[in-house]
Amino acid sequence: MSSEVRFTDFKSDKQPTWCPGCGDFGTMNGMMKALAETGNDPDNTFVVAGIGCSGKIGTYMHSYALHGVHGRALPVGTGVKLANPNLEVMVAGGDGDGYSIGAGHFVHAVRRNVDMTYVVMDNRIYGLTKGQASPTSREDFQTSTTPEGPKQPPVNPMALALAAGATFIAQSFSSDALRHQEIIQKAIEHDGFGFVNTFSPCVTFNDVDTYDYFRDSLVDLQDTDHDSSDFDAAKDKILDSSKEYMGVIYQEEDSVSYEQQHGVTENMSEIPDGAPDDAMDLVREFY
């Protein structure tokens, strides 16, 4: 069936209500294309969406999906994948969902290394609540709740991920459709937790981190001699505050997923009609 799947099969018939020009359109298109390209179809794909503008993605895509509690998308994705490892699990949310309210889960999802893909649609602003500082907003970024700027350094999500033992760290830009899709595809194919921070500009509330800004400043790692399997090289790129990079920054080639480590292989939805045949053994243990 997968050979017949087109990326539009992953599109629902619901029209997005994102602002015209929102980066999330491009982010979602790349995700759908990458899913189709990697041989998935809507019936074996599970999308978990966070809360915020980005969280609407679950409605606009066609697949099995859950749009849950703010910040908890990664735990939901973890449960889905472990209960049925045959499913392709993709988690998508915003920078607030992932790095603020869900930051604790982010760190632990990274170190757990469950085989799923996590796309953070990073616009460096809270859009749905109409323009407040996010954890990735710049130190001097003025908003309704931070009139003089947050006066604290933005979170460096890739550094967090690297410190937590990430096996796949990448950054993409929604407007660079081809590269964005390629990078997501690599994250899907990665055996473990594929983390992609995707710059997905907010055209309504963020006049600093704009399309023009990213177009002008992003350095594509594929145009450099960067070796993504080199931890130290990755660390240098991630901690380099003078530049923003795009591409696969780090990938541990011999990554072993949580499921493999723990021998989680079964589709747990299939159970017998009654207690297991040898269940009385469980009782006899208490003699």
Next chain:
Amino acid sequence: MPADFNWAIGGEAGDGIDSTGKIFAQALSRAGRHVFTSKDFASRIRGGYTAYKVRTSVDQVQSVVDRLDVLIALTPRTIDENLDELHEGSVIVYDGERTSMQNVEIPEGMIGLDVPLKSLAEEAGGAIMRNVVALGAACEVTNFPIENLDSALEKRFGSKGQKLVDNNKEAARAGQNYVADEYDHEFDYDLDTTDNDYVLLNGDEAIGMGAIAAGCRFYAGYPITPATNVMEYLTGRIEQYGGHVIQAEDELSAINIALGAARAGARSMTATSGPGIDLMAETFGLIATSETPLVICDVMRSGPSTGMPTKQEQGDLNMALFGGHGEIPRFVVAPTSVSECFWKTVEAFNLAEKYQTPVYILSDLAMAVTEQTFPPEAFDMDAVEIERGNVVDDDTIDEWQNEKGQFKPHALAEDGISPRAFPGTSGGAHMSTGLEHDELGRRTEDTDMRVQQVDKRNKKVETAQEREDWSPREFGNPDSDQLVITWGSNEGTIVEAMGFLEEEGVDIRLLSVPYLFPRPDLSEEINDADDVVVVECNESGQFADVLEHDALRRVKRVNKYNGVQFKADELAEDIKETLEA
């Protein structure tokens, strides 16, 4: 009244009190005696005092009482702590060579047995076995065949090698022989054995075993007293059935991981206690609106806040009934005994999947840490039934698709129960959300659809009320005008208290309610009775409040909130006084 015997070992935390107590309980169980254990933490003075108490009889025992016949006291404080329960003729075993015990005074009328526990243990192979020496001494005092203790020692130490088992057996005999040789006193106790086979387990273990029996294959949790044992039980066992246990980073994550597994079609659960249930409350609404079958177990302990983590309380009823913002349809079941922990867990999974709702199991610390004996048939696995509700597959899904071929996970079915399609089912791709949604699971703010979806979710509760049996468990004299109502772990204690009450000519009817929502309508029973007393381990009477609301009548209350579970003899007095008030 069972011809019961009450035994305890007490000392400082770290003295191996729990494991020693468990070995003795196991020995009694293997001798075909019934056992009911309890753990006693500092109740009068703050500090590290801890005790493990065993009540045993050839008949069933299901409560603790305020009486102690044999006490192994490792510290002077152990005697002080138990003075009220000791009586004339009680035997106190202690080690007079221990510095702190040298000048210990045995209260008048009691029998002090000074046994050099440590020295005898050293002779047998190591001071660490001094508690086992004391167990041997206890066997002699109670005329209890020491082979049963051997059997329990084999179970406890067998995996660590025969040498250790043999040393322990020798230590036990050293204690037994010492008492036989040094004391020619006739003791009043005779612990008879029977040929009955019993299993010995606690409430947390029963919940874990019930989960596996019911087809639960996924557990996500975060360790917390007194619920951790559920997770520890499942770890290493559930994998044998293709399942998995995951330790989450916190309870916010645990319940969402469990929810994810349930969305994938697994029978999934989490267990926690008060502080964890507060965090999980964040997700209660999502479980209900996304119509996800999930079992959430709250093993209650004393709150609020960190409260008294190792103490008993039934203070989370309101949380289970009402926790979470907005209005959340749900089921709340509360097992009333250790064996019921097993059966109510099985039932919780069926209810969750048949009605696609969160099901809360309210257990409590008293049951979680109580080891109790049962005949193995009390957990008859052949009687476990699994009902998965309205699940569609590739062949039946078209019945629940719209004209565009879109699957309707929140279809407005007449009985409120819409279909579930597990991910992987062809043509079943759909979204679910905590937002109000239409039949397809897509966000809506349409006023009519909002009302229809709210009504549909509540309709499931009504349907369940019609289809399932929500009866209370009944004990005592059904014609009595004096009605006692309770929930949770108090049932066994009240049943035993009824024995004491009978001796004083007080005759009651007891309704023990395992279903707290939906719950049986008891308004007729309440209004027909002359006196109604609601017994529960909390301060305000949370269950009494809902019963008053249901029956539109004031009830009397017996509440205990000092952190210690009710004791049968003490509770009999409380009930009698309350009835007379």
